[in-house]
Amino acid sequence: MFEIAVPQIDQVVHDILDSYHQLGGINHIGGPNLPSQQRIVDILQALRSILFPGYYERDPVDETTLLYLIGERVAWVCKSLTEEITKSLCHDCRLENRCDQTAECAEKARHIADDLVGALPAIRARLHQDVHAALDGDPAAKSEAEVIVAYPGLTAITAHRIAHFLYERQVPLLPRIMNEYIHHRTGIDIHPGANIGNSFFIDHGTGVVVGETTIIGRNVKIYQGVTLGALSVKKALAQEKRHPTIEDNVTIYAGATILGGKAVIGHDSIIGGNVWLIRSVPPFSHVYNPAVSSEPIVESNNHGADFYQI
Amino acid sequence: MFEIAVPQIDQVVHDILDSYHQLGGINHIGGPNLPSQQRIVDILQALRSILFPGYYERDPVDETTLLYLIGERVAWVCKSLTEEITKSLCHDCRLENRCDQTAECAEKARHIADDLVGALPAIRARLHQDVHAALDGDPAAKSEAEVIVAYPGLTAITAHRIAHFLYERQVPLLPRIMNEYIHHRTGIDIHPGANIGNSFFIDHGTGVVVGETTIIGRNVKIYQGVTLGALSVKKALAQEKRHPTIEDNVTIYAGATILGGKAVIGHDSIIGGNVWLIRSVPPFSHVYNPAVSSEPIVESNNHGADFYQI
Amino acid sequence: MFEIAVPQIDQVVHDILDSYHQLGGINHIGGPNLPSQQRIVDILQALRSILFPGYYERDPVDETTLLYLIGERVAWVCKSLTEEITKSLCHDCRLENRCDQTAECAEKARHIADDLVGALPAIRARLHQDVHAALDGDPAAKSEAEVIVAYPGLTAITAHRIAHFLYERQVPLLPRIMNEYIHHRTGIDIHPGANIGNSFFIDHGTGVVVGETTIIGRNVKIYQGVTLGALSVKKALAQEKRHPTIEDNVTIYAGATILGGKAVIGHDSIIGGNVWLIRSVPPFSHVYNPAVSSEPIVESNNHGADFYQI
Amino acid sequence: MFEIAVPQIDQVVHDILDSYHQLGGINHIGGPNLPSQQRIVDILQALRSILFPGYYERDPVDETTLLYLIGERVAWVCKSLTEEITKSLCHDCRLENRCDQTAECAEKARHIADDLVGALPAIRARLHQDVHAALDGDPAAKSEAEVIVAYPGLTAITAHRIAHFLYERQVPLLPRIMNEYIHHRTGIDIHPGANIGNSFFIDHGTGVVVGETTIIGRNVKIYQGVTLGALSVKKALAQEKRHPTIEDNVTIYAGATILGGKAVIGHDSIIGGNVWLIRSVPPFSHVYNPAVSSEPIVESNNHGADFYQI
Amino acid sequence: MFEIAVPQIDQVVHDILDSYHQLGGINHIGGPNLPSQQRIVDILQALRSILFPGYYERDPVDETTLLYLIGERVAWVCKSLTEEITKSLCHDCRLENRCDQTAECAEKARHIADDLVGALPAIRARLHQDVHAALDGDPAAKSEAEVIVAYPGLTAITAHRIAHFLYERQVPLLPRIMNEYIHHRTGIDIHPGANIGNSFFIDHGTGVVVGETTIIGRNVKIYQGVTLGALSVKKALAQEKRHPTIEDNVTIYAGATILGGKAVIGHDSIIGGNVWLIRSVPPFSHVYNPAVSSEPIVESNNHGADFYQI
């Protein structure tokens, strides 16, 4: 017999199967399918191409046949999203040992998907303002087209407005997969739970983290490396507001960190780069690092030090 | 009739079409094609494989037939780049309401593409120095091959030297699409406008931002999270120098932020990690955070505090 | 003759070939094949699907045929990994002018690949703890499934445990290609040389850098933008311990930077966000920025300053 | 220089280029693009899926969104077909040394493509009869679905009705590419020029050849290997009727050959298998081989002849 | 509104939808999915690679891991075949207005798929004899490998033995899709219903047709263009034996046609090329065309007749 000659590989395979037996919870064997990450990415792309028609296509979009192009995409999104939401809901049912009534999950999923496509014109109206916030907020931005094709911040807020819509309707897992895909593409990690107002602009964006219970007002601008995070990571606090509130017209510069559910940044404030802030500040505040306002420590050294000594 | 039965989807589709009608500027319907993001990525890959032959190929590169391999790639790049530059120029013409003479744009595009491939040996000579800057600058780098296949900083500077060449010849949009692709791949966001000298080395690189009017000298080294940014984001300042100048032989450590068009970091200086700097420093300066040079605040606490209290 | 008509392209191609002649070291022409980046990515994906079966598949994984599915994957990984390790070893041999005995390299490669698949159950046991560290450490994490499909920190530590295994067996280049792929996907850059204990959790992760000689204990938690780096980048120090040691039960918040091979963070310590640290601290320390503990500088300004003046 | 070392390959390449110079007519260098064979195949597939919705799709076709699905396909076919017809017309213009006015060709192409999609309902009505001719004509056919998904004869007549429509409007090359694709898929070679009536059924079909000037009436049935060909292949006869006329309700069995433009097979006739016929027969004829009607030559031989001697 | 401007396309689309409404039977809208032709092709390929391991693979097949490779393929075939058989059975239920109990169809489908994979060793034993029949029967055949990779007759009989297995278990549609795929690939059209004995060899094969109720004994050899067909195509005869019986050790040369359910070709007979036969012949018969045994009609003509006159 052929397979008798290969004790080593056989042993390894059996050990791995044993490991599945002994260490449960990180297998997903024999259960219903999880939502497909690839399909969710495809849905996001389709939604982007509905929201900003003509910018992400290989071929020019023709006005005379737009009805069919958009209709076909909307129909596909409805159907695919219903399927993926159903899988997300079923997975959750099973986790919570509630009855696993797929039909009920599918019905609920269909309603949510219908609601989402119904909300696309409203979402598009908000994204229109987000595009203009970028165009107004960055002297380097030359046109709306540049913002739409080359600003990762717009990619992130577009996906977030969709993921947040689903999060609010208690869809598990799927909105998080959307946001992690965007995190991967842009380096911007906005939890689907975050509540973000109109005319939002993130510039550069790499390293931005916005936590689940963050509330952000209108006309807010944030730069790369900004964290809006939690002070405590006690599991028991999962249901409470753990992340800050940013009021209207606030700008937060690169690398600033604002932590805690009770921190409120009053409207029209500016938070300087690398600032570390764990309490509220009133409206119209300017907050910056003391190190910067005082004399910086500079020692001129002209004997060619070849490494960094401090 | 079939379609009569579906008021809901039909309504959604018509609402979306209405939205295109009412919120212009973020549609691109019925106009000339924009440059293709996928094609631009393919051009970048082809250029990388011309500049560093044999490192990114599936099959070994054979010396005896190198002429044809390289010739074929150069020809493809010339042709494809001409097409994409033409689309970029046409899009701009239309925006500025100048005459939309495609033939003229195509002619101009062809010259620029020809110039770029003509400049490849010179670009390659500079990248040779960039590779050696990485090899000399990182004790963990074991070989040139490792730098070429596994250093995102080299990926970024390679693309930048190409994008900057096109930016200098006033190609709109396309250089920005190149830099955003590289931003996505590496987390390094260098605006195509930045002027960067020889032997440039970025280590790790995630979160690096280098603004449009930055000037960087020779032999400069920067680490992850460094921002060379603008102090003001007034739209009116778009034509001015808004970002710093870094002279030769400067090293800038992780997370440092240098802002403003008048800030000049004198040659042979070292800027410490997380430093926040908005003014010039003379040559041979060492700049670091006061918090670090003074006694750091450490309170030993042996009763097992389980969360972070400050 | 056709080709006579094209002096310009011909000239460019010949100049590029000349450039290969004159600037060696960054060509790889006529030599043995380097390890394939695409293949290495495929190997990582296959290993992930062995370690967490059912989470990354398009189709549900069926218990009754799991033996074959896993056996087939293990066999493919063994074979493919042997090939790629062989190429890595051969490339190294050639660099060091040692004899280029491919057969010997292939034999060594096969042993290493066999060892790796043999170690998969043990690696899986450690990853089981890493998943639980994430679930326990983040109030936003709702289920093991969410951690496995949507936490980039888990993606990074999974790949690292594999890459580190190969690094310890002196496989050149290949582990670095693995880690750069993961760096690209997640923004987390852990050098394969780093030694990391059980129950490790990275949240968000963008911008994290962990250096080659770092040692990390058990139950350590780190956040986005944390650097565990070197103080000096003198090439001569390549063989020494250049990066810090983090003992058990330490938490390091976003943006903190710890540098130097002699820095030891004592067990059960907490390092605050944006802290810059280049020396050791005792167990149970709490370290944070003075700027934060003292009164932050806030100046309320209600006349609507429209740019950031500090 | 690298390329100097490879005289052999260089010589070969130069000899091939010389060959292009010396043997023209079978190069197509530097001219306008020919119609794309792949695109033409895609157009055929799209038309098939419009004509028989739901039979060739991966996903079920949903009644509620059929409008968009069909609209999108029709729009794509219009656009793609216009492009490919334009290329066909331009190629012809160039051959005939007529002015090469691409715009005029494109305008003409657009009209033809519009006419074709406008004729789809009428074509579909004819195919409906062809499906039923197969269902009625073959005892082995179990359902309309079987005819549509598994009868190569239907594939062939579907493509022919489209190709013939284009042939009649003097589109060069493209209808022939369609018919050769179908010839490849089915072994049935119907020249686009053939004029074929309703309720046409080809069973099995391999080896069927129907010439350019053939006329076929209604309700005709033909089997594999039937040739409806020309008697003469004098080039001078290209403008004349060279192939036979088959009147209504004729059946032609496997391997029969009918040749010549003057041969008319009268209505309601039956032509037997392997019959060779080069003249007309009146209505209601039965034609068969004399060899079959007379006693066949059979010699019983029971001493086990081991090869075929006649 | 955008879509108002396009009456022409809109009209076409609506006419096509009307056509679906009026001409039913050739739409498949809103119903359950039909079996997927692509999936059925994939199943056939997988079965071929199980039956002849190592001949159709890109990579060498390794003995030590064969268990997993084969196990994985068998598992995939079981699962995929169950799905496609289920679709075939459901489609049939619906046609016959029987209750559409998908669960029952799926259960039945699973049993049939299990039976098929259980029969693979037996099928393989028969194919072993078919390979040797080809090797023995064709002087041009150089090796078993050549027969397996380059004889379309083997491709056809391999698929037929599978399709016939399913046909016998009353699976509708699917076996016909298999046989039409093979008809397309090879020009050989064997109806799944045909009953074919061991050691069957088809040489060249283009144009071979073997009807639904044909019975073929052991050790039969047939050449290109042979038809084993029906005399009558009256629909009413669908349940009767309409095609001939070929006993053991018969050879049928190219282009011969044997028709009718009562025709029995006695064992050890030889049927000559192009013979037309509609009755039985006894064992050990040699049948050939009278035209060939008598003097052929040859008229030598040395005045260069330039076309074919007979």
Place this chain on the structure above:
Amino acid sequence: MFEIAVPQIDQVVHDILDSYHQLGGINHIGGPNLPSQQRIVDILQALRSILFPGYYERDPVDETTLLYLIGERVAWVCKSLTEEITKSLCHDCRLENRCDQTAECAEKARHIADDLVGALPAIRARLHQDVHAALDGDPAAKSEAEVIVAYPGLTAITAHRIAHFLYERQVPLLPRIMNEYIHHRTGIDIHPGANIGNSFFIDHGTGVVVGETTIIGRNVKIYQGVTLGALSVKKALAQEKRHPTIEDNVTIYAGATILGGKAVIGHDSIIGGNVWLIRSVPPFSHVYNPAVSSEPIVESNNHGADFYQI
């Protein structure tokens, strides 16, 4: 343990492995790789695009860069063909129990591949004549382009001239794989061994079979369904001339069959459709079926016979 629960699949898999053990010769397990069918198809496509540049490409072929395009293809063909010929030779060595010296096979393979590409200009000169033979021989042919893109006969003779070149240099298996691929695409089955003169034209072609030891002169024309075959299929005759000789300027019409190694069709002869011929005919012969020259049997029957009775 997971796998214990699945006796049925396990049993099947083990039975299949047993079958491999017991029925050898049709496994290819653990041996060297066979030539890759896909790769051979790719090589044929590349050769076609070298021989007829510009006809099979997606993009127009540009004169100014033709050198590189062709050079790159020639280099790829050389390399790939060397690899596939090597595998063919090694497979043969192993079959014949000769020493399995791969290096020697590879060296021989390289010479053959070099010879083939060196012969491309000469092959192209012959194909030029074949194209013109088609253009002259078919009144329906409108242009050289139509012959090149839409005549399967040209596809077949192009591949044959290449396969025959390799056959003559004793390459096993590979030329047969080429010819079977073309057989599949066109229905034309020309054994690589056949020796075919210049200006050869096959029209329609489905069902044509040309045997291994056939010799065909110049200016020969054959139609669909023509067989040039062997009289005997005794294995012992494998080394003898078993197939006919066709002299210059012969035309053979559809369905004719000429058998036997001693049959010589004298120059300038015409063989009629469906003729069956097993002996030689002198030059300038016209051969046709007696059935056709005598009065055909036609019985007019106007009482509507509804099936074919003879």
